[in-house]
Amino acid sequence: MSDIDVRFGGIRALSGVSLDVRPRTVQGVIGPNGAGKTTLFNVACGFIQPQEGSLSWKGERLARLRPHQLAGLGISRTLQGLGLFENITVLENVMVGLDRHARSGFFAGLLGVGRSSREELALRERAMSILEELGIDAHADRLPPSLPYAICKRVALARAVAVEPELLLLDEPASGLSNAEMDELGDLIRALSDRMAVMLVEHHMDLVMAVCDEIVVLDFGRRIARGTPAEVQNDPAVVAAYLGETVGDEGTAASSPEDGE
Numbered sequence: 001m002s003d004i005d006v007r008f009g010g011i012r013a014l015s016g017v018s019l020d021v022r023p024r025t026v027q028g029v030i031g032p033n034g035a036g037k038t039t040l041f042n043v044a045c046g047f048i049q050p051q052e053g054s055l056s057w058k059g060e061r062l063a064r065l066r067p068h069q070l071a072g073l074g075i076s077r078t079l080q081g082l083g084l085f086e087n088i089t090v091l092e093n094v095m096v097g098l099d100r101h102a103r104s105g106f107f108a109g110l111l112g113v114g115r116s117s118r119e120e121l122a123l124r125e126r127a128m129s130i131l132e133e134l135g136i137d138a139h140a141d142r143l144p145p146s147l148p149y150a151i152c153k154r155v156a157l158a159r160a161v162a163v164e165p166e167l168l169l170l171d172e173p174a175s176g177l178s179n180a181e182m183d184e185l186g187d188l189i190r191a192l193s194d195r196m197a198v199m200l201v202e203h204h205m206d207l208v209m210a211v212c213d214e215i216v217v218l219d220f221g222r223r224i225a226r227g228t229p230a231e232v233q234n235d236p237a238v239v240a241a242y243l244g245e246t247v248g249d250e251g252t253a254a255s256s257p258e259d260g261e
């Protein structure tokens, strides 16, 4: 993302924000409430079209990113709402995700045109192997409403990961999880980053600090810092933003918007 501007009426939700996610790294996006994290995530998913700035994918500029294009590009996402189908099993939820990608062309070469029982079996095996990898295969035949929230979150993650995206976009994956569950999620995200890039938008500082290779910090819609976890943690602009103080205009630090909150 390069120089992204998003305005909602008089509110500048993002001002000139740039961000790169490099292959097989975890890129974190943090910031206090209202900093613009969700807006940035929505730009990356094609839900929001920025007024200014551009998006590129693997060196090519994307004219206008739409949500339905993500699958074809090799990008998957999880959202804050889980979006699971409640009346089909966990395994079937993951299969549906795979099947959508198959029909969008991402897996078409692998699965062929039309669905034979052999292809159905391939989908099932693929879905099962990802449930095993995420440690939730024991719940394959359960319906989502009968399962704890943490397991459902992992099912949503399994669905996004099953298609083996090159970029995985995670919006607040740790919300509602216990500390132990968050640690497990951290290990999982690190393991996934061996084979895909991850953009992690997250409130929980412990998780972000533990798993990210690089972090971008937003405040009032501006990027106020960027660096390794150790670098951003010690950045005075970041400390000030999190303490709710006005951020000074020194170095990369941004000033508060003229129109207040």
Ligand SMILES: Nc1ncnc2c1ncn2[C@@H]1O[C@H](COP(=O)(O)OP(=O)(O)OP(=O)(O)O)[C@@H](O)[C@H]1O
Pocket: 008, 011, 012, 013, 031, 032, 033, 034, 035, 036, 037, 038, 039, 040, 261
């Ligand atoms: N659809 C919208 N219409 C109007 N203003 C919006 C809209 N979405 C976001 N905003 C405003 O844009 C700014 C950035 O919001 P955003 O939700 O991206 O921040 P955030 O960092 O995700 O916050 P939080 O941590 O509270 O979720 C806020 O001032 C918010 O009120």
